[in-house]
Amino acid sequence: MxxxxxxxxxxxxxxxxxxxxxxxxxxxxxxxxxxxxxRRGLNKIISALGLIKKPSVLVPGNSESDDELKRACRAWxxxxxxHGRQVRIAGxxxxxxxxxxxxxxxxxxxDFSETEARDLxxxxxxxxxxxxxxxxKGVVNQSSDGRSPGSQAVRETIESKQPTLAVCGHIHGSAxxxxxxxxxxxxxxxxxxxxxxxx
Numbered sequence: 001m002x003x004x005x006x007x008x009x010x011x012x013x014x015x016x017x018x019x020x021x022x023x024x025x026x027x028x029x030x031x032x033x034x035x036x037x038x039r040r041g042l043n044k045i046i047s048a049l050g051l052i053k054k055p056s057v058l059v060p061g062n063s064e065s066d067d068e069l070k071r072a073c074r075a076w077x078x079x080x081x082x083h084g085r086q087v088r089i090a091g092x093x094x095x096x097x098x099x100x101x102x103x104x105x106x107x108x109x110x111d112f113s114e115t116e117a118r119d120l121x122x123x124x125x126x127x128x129x130x131x132x133x134x135x136x137k138g139v140v141n142q143s144s145d146g147r148s149p150g151s152q153a154v155r156e157t158i159e160s161k162q163p164t165l166a167v168c169g170h171i172h173g174s175a176x177x178x179x180x181x182x183x184x185x186x187x188x189x190x191x192x193x194x195x196x197x198x199x
Contacts, residue, residue, distance in 0.1 A: 001027045001028065001092065001198045002025060002027050002196070002197050003026055003027070003029070003030050003129075003165075003195070004023050004026035004028070004030065004194070004195055004196075005189040005193070005194045005196050006031055006191060006194070007031065007032035007061070007169025007170070007175075008033070008061070008170065008172055008191050009031075009035050009045060009191045010191070011035070011041045011045045012191055013045070015192065016045060016048045016049055017048075018192070018193060019052070020048075020052055022193045023053070023054050025195055026195060027090065028054060028055050028056070028057065028090065028092075029052055029054050029055070029057070030056075030131055030167050030189070031057070031058040032059060032061070032132065033058075033059050033060055033063070033064075033098050033099075033170070034061030034064075034169055034170065035049070035063065035064060036063050037063060038063055039063060039064060039108050042063075042064050042069070042072045046072040046073055046076060047072075047075075049076065050073075050076035052076075052078075053078065054078065055089050055090075056078055056080065057079075057087060057096065057131060058073065058079060058080065058081050059081070059082050059083060059096035059098035059131045059132065059133055060081070060083060060098030061098060061133040061169060062105065062109040062110045062111060063109075064110065065098075066083040066098055066099075066110075069081050080094070082094065082131065083096060084097060084119075084120035084121070084123070086128065092128075092198070093127075093129070095124045095125060095128045095130055095131070095163075097117065097120050097121055097130075097133070099112050099133060100149075101117065101134060101153075103149070117153035117154065118153045118156070124161050124163070126161045126162060126163075127163065128163050129164060129166075129167065130154075130158065130163040130165070130166040130184075131166075131167045131168075132151070132166060134151040134168065134170055135151070135168035135169075135170065135174075136150050136151060136152075136154045136155035136158050136166070136168075136181060137151055139155065139186050150171075155181070158181050158184050158186070159182055162183045162184055163184050164183075164198065165185050165198065166181070166184050166185070167187055167189055168186060168187065168188050169188060169190070171188055174188040175188055175189070175191065176188065176189075176190050176192070
């Protein structure tokens with residue numbers, strides 16, 4: 001099965017057009033959050049992405065909330081918004097968590113604590129494809145200022161549930177980088193789109 005992975009589009013319509021084109025090569029599209037910029041312009045960028053005809057699994061980033069993304073995707077047939085939820089497509093289970101641990105960005109950012117993240121990740125099944133806007137703490141997540149702003153709860157979930165793949169975003173400078181955490185491949189997708197073939 002071929003997945004098209006992306007994240008952190010931030011209302012880039014040129015890259016959205018490229019993703020629509022690339023989606024023709026994939027079986028399922030996976031978007032790991034931050035579709036718009038600071039809670040603005042979400043409906044427009046989702047309307048553009050709605051031209052994707054393949055089943056699409058999305059999680060909110062810190063630029064849009066779960067409810068905002070669900071509302072924006074109402075007309076996007078085949079889209080599934082996950083935040084503490086799962087969906088099975090073509091025999092593969094996808095589990096998603098959006099948002100991010102607490103950021104310094106202020107009140108507009110869709111943030112929640114590690115305790116809340118652990119609650120949202122509680123029902124993540126073993127061996128699934130995990131989609132998380134936040135990467136796991138200490139894995140492909142060093143920011144430009146040298147900090148490691150990933151999520152400890154996401155890391156714990158990967159270590160205990162061992163998803164086959166973890167698709168993340170948020171750390172722009174690590175876009176396209178992959179790493180192994182135990183048996184899980186962790187990828188920071190980025191806005192350019194990555195075709196990833198599962199076994």
